[in-house]
Amino acid sequence: MSDQSAQRGSEVEQARRLFVLMEGDTFVVADAYGDMGGQDDGLFHNDTRIVSRYRFTVAGKRPALLSASVSQDNVYFTSHQTNQPLPRLGESTTPEGVIHIERKRFIWKGYVHERILLANYSDQPTEVPLGLQFGADFRDMFEVRGQQRAHRGAQEHTQMAERSVTLRYLGLDEQQRRAAISFSEQPVELSEQGAHFRVALEGRGSWELYIDIGPEPVQSSRSRYRQAAAQARRSMRKRQRRGAQVKASGRLFQAWLEKSRADLALLTAELPTGPYPYAGVPWYSTPFGRDAIITAHQVLWLNPELARGVLSYLAQHQAHETSSFRDAEPGKIMHETRKGEMSVLNELPFGRYYGGVDTTPLFIMLAGAYIRRTGDVAFINEIWAALQNAIHWVEGNAERNAQGFISYARAEASGLANQGWKDSHDSIFHADGRTPEGPISLVEVQGYAYRAYLSMAELAEWRGESDKATHWRQRAEQLREAVEKHFWLEGRQFYALALDGHGESCAVRASNAGHLLFTGLPQPERGQAVAQQLLSRAFNSGWGVRTLVPEAVRFNPMSYHNGSVWPHDVALCAAGMARYGEREGVVRLLGNMFEAAAHFGMRLPELFCGFERAPGEAPIAYPVACLPQAWAAGSVFMLLQACLGVEIDGHAKRVVITQPRLPLGIDRIQLRQLRLGDQSVDLVFQRLGERVVAFVEGHSAVRVDIRL
Template identity: 65%
Template structure:
């Protein structure tokens, strides 16, 4: 006999008539929204019911899925969903559910919709806490059969993403206590990985990865079950719940309070700002070297080099502490030797690090992987920008050897590749494309053919140019004049070479890349917007590129596409060939602002804001690049990370470019032709650290004019504000 399902007629069926070996399969999830929580190196992804079903979701720690199933059934069926949400501060997930008809208690049956079921969940200290509350709102007693189904497959993150392994480790037999069950796995790396599910109440039956409760509720009565999932048995209770909940909420609040505070006159725009800041707080992990933004959930909840550098650049004007943590971590993990398996060379900055079993046994090179051609110059760019923003000579002194090694790698790479920074993976296990568009089909010629490497990407030359200029500036401040002159000269020569080899006069645009023979990939792409961000192009050429990026071919109405609609590989549903990436839009906007198209920056910010409104004020990693149509929402990319650090940070870079804020360490703030987003009457940025001062900037709309002024200064009052209207 099957359990009663939603909409089924006839008398309710008791779960005792079913048997625990025929629990219903989880419903198909197509189109369902997933909900995430994160704390440290632990995160959980579940559906709107709070269930984990193993479809790319789970409870993860250190790139290993601990719980692959965690489902709640009431009388053998999934309860009806009323609502679910993660709070604005990202601390708690809550699902409100209710019952289907329940079996009789005596002569009275319990109808549908009278038992309220609340699931409330958070993470703290490598442990998932859950509280399940039942309340009987009927006029009669009710018998509520409750089942919790749990399992652990201990799959590596890359297995969850679809990687097939020829061999796995061994799953041990389940161990049980009165109120807990332990699942264990010994991997090929000889490490034991385990998860223990502990309960506050003794189950009527605890066996076969199932906990069954027969809960009797009088009218108006409440029943609470506390559950914890961690590496050791626990004694869940209300006191432990309250203590851990307070700590996780306090930690996230402290992270959100870092840096300056943005206050907008529009409630919806303010909610976007607040959600973006909360997402950055959620993704930021406190490492021994300082705060570090993990890239995104679920696939990239680990330190990435490129993503963290870009996120730090996006937020540098508001919160330099994130840049400090990123620089310190990356300097500590810089490559010291050659490894073709890891694409490592002395001086290179890390692309990605993983802690799972497959990385530990070298099935994949991502334990510590250096196959990113752009991360090393971006590391130097961030160091120079951080020094200019803060004047922190102590940190620069500390990481100066790492900066010398990084710029040494840049120079050596240029010498080996005809004066351009280029890449070609050393082994087939590495990434074929090693720029930010790292999918296999993201670099191509105008006819659609794939280039033969080594490949020199246009934006990477811009990063290298900015890195050399930045290092020249740092060396000049340090009194190392010969190094400064050498790097400045190398930057000039690189700029000339880029203008000569990448500029396509008939396209009035820069080529996407040069292939191994020096032939341009004559493809217009958003990569050129990053070149504008670096400041390499001449003013005239930069302005022409900016105008094209703002044209209908690129701007779909939701932001700049990665490829224009006339490109041969254009596909608005692809990962990199026509989609829209918020961080890409933000970097393009920074480049466009640099070449004078300030109104275009306002338009891109408005595009992103309106897209965010359709995505619950949380911009995803990317979304599809279909042209905007009246009354229609942007189209989601099905497996995008959400939240993603550099997507969350994009609003802050866009806002900085819109307001025209530039901060120079010690004593200067420049407000260059400030604009306000459409429909926003005023914005205040409070608590900006400039040297020893804390200043507050105010921007207000007065007719067609934007007024900008400093309302208050705390600390050193010598700070100079230069307003250029």
């Protein structure tokens, strides 16, 4: 292969990468050039793709790609390109590679702000013909994902001005959606399909164009770009500074921590109820219940403000009526909400959908963990009615089952067939491959309900309601005994994945049992037996815990839920292992995740394939995984807490550190400004030979108990 062919091949491969920017309810997915082609990419706002096609050309061709990246803080996307040969003012040709083209963009307050900068490194002047082709299909997010619609709204007349084009669409919901594209320079040609410029570029000269894309035309300019950029960076810095800071001695490990924190900041929207992490880009850039609760739990020890924002939002959006279409019942906590045309029209139930059996007990679990972390009784009192409604739903659901288990069965065919975190249609099955009949009781959901009962008992005690506390403790113990009796597979020394509507076990070994450890339900010897199996080769691919063992009849390492590796799942399993004293295994899993992150650009995807790790090879990507994904980004912090053995009692203003471990290759970790109410403490974990010691740095009124 020639050098030129190899270069072109590398350029094509790099161009296939997709890059994401997001701010609030607006996000853009584009290739390495910064272009969008109308496949899985585009500019989206409120679950609608408002720009589907956006392509930049020089003399009718794509420039040559040099590099592309998103800044470490996730604010800027930058693509560096250079020219193909261009006709000069005269008869000869401008050499290739003498004009540098930089495309730089960010999002702020619903607008994409872009700057295109040309710099001529030749002594000769040249005329550069530039083109921008654009279009808007205004497709709902579910259409982009492949959903078919019998009818759509209508494209309306395009509004034209000297320096702007406004594309318009009137949906069947009577909402007008717009994409206005504004330019700082007047194009020589402008239409509803594109804009063309002729740039007279002097030798050693430069030229710049500013573009704004949003709901209304604006006066694009350098000053507008710079002012918005400053605001966007300030906002991102503020979000990233929330909570305690973690500093590690290893440069690459620190890069993973910083990228994970930046991804969480990117995905966190500032809602009236407080900060809320959207699930992931591109498919889940919206409030989800389960994802947000688990993400908040992952970072609770460092940043309890996120948990407060999640609890507040979900309390406000709790179900108060029964709807089979939305799988809603009074007291249930929201699974998902959408703002697109199809959801507004009820073509799909996801405008506000409650089809998650686990979200309600998880909500209560998070409230209990939040008050232990903060001692914030006043906030719990604010949402106490929502918590009572939630536990009443849990108890009401349990009463439908002879053993008191929490179960699900979708009410209508439009809803989700499976309603735990593994919600794909084929993820729950019997050992022989049969699909179980409902209602289905998932093993991890029983753990969540057990912990929810205990959390309500604790919260009731804080409020001085001892009778209620006693009642919920009894419910917790009854459920624990029933799980141990009906889910435990003695021959396999493991818990069944689920029970079907007839009480028959889905005798499948799945990672769901690791979540049960996280809740603390299993008796010690069983918990330890499960932990050892989760660390065995059957589960651990070498990159992390797989969702399913290879012996399972539906095992497929390339599937969504039946054999893949999900970082958040690994983190919950690891936190469960730590609860049962398995510290060294947690260190191994953290090492697995770190090594995987290094292959994915220090950013863990939503999931990746569960193939066995091979020497010298990278983990295999799952092609359509969300990246970034909130609970994948938060996983490192839950894994690290499990390693360090840190527990925080906000009421007593006390930190307990039990048998701390450091990640492999890391000799020192500092926790700075770990806040407990109005006090804070700085902690250091240091490797000394074979031991890890922990100590307080500086002076603090916070009590720290260290149990080595």
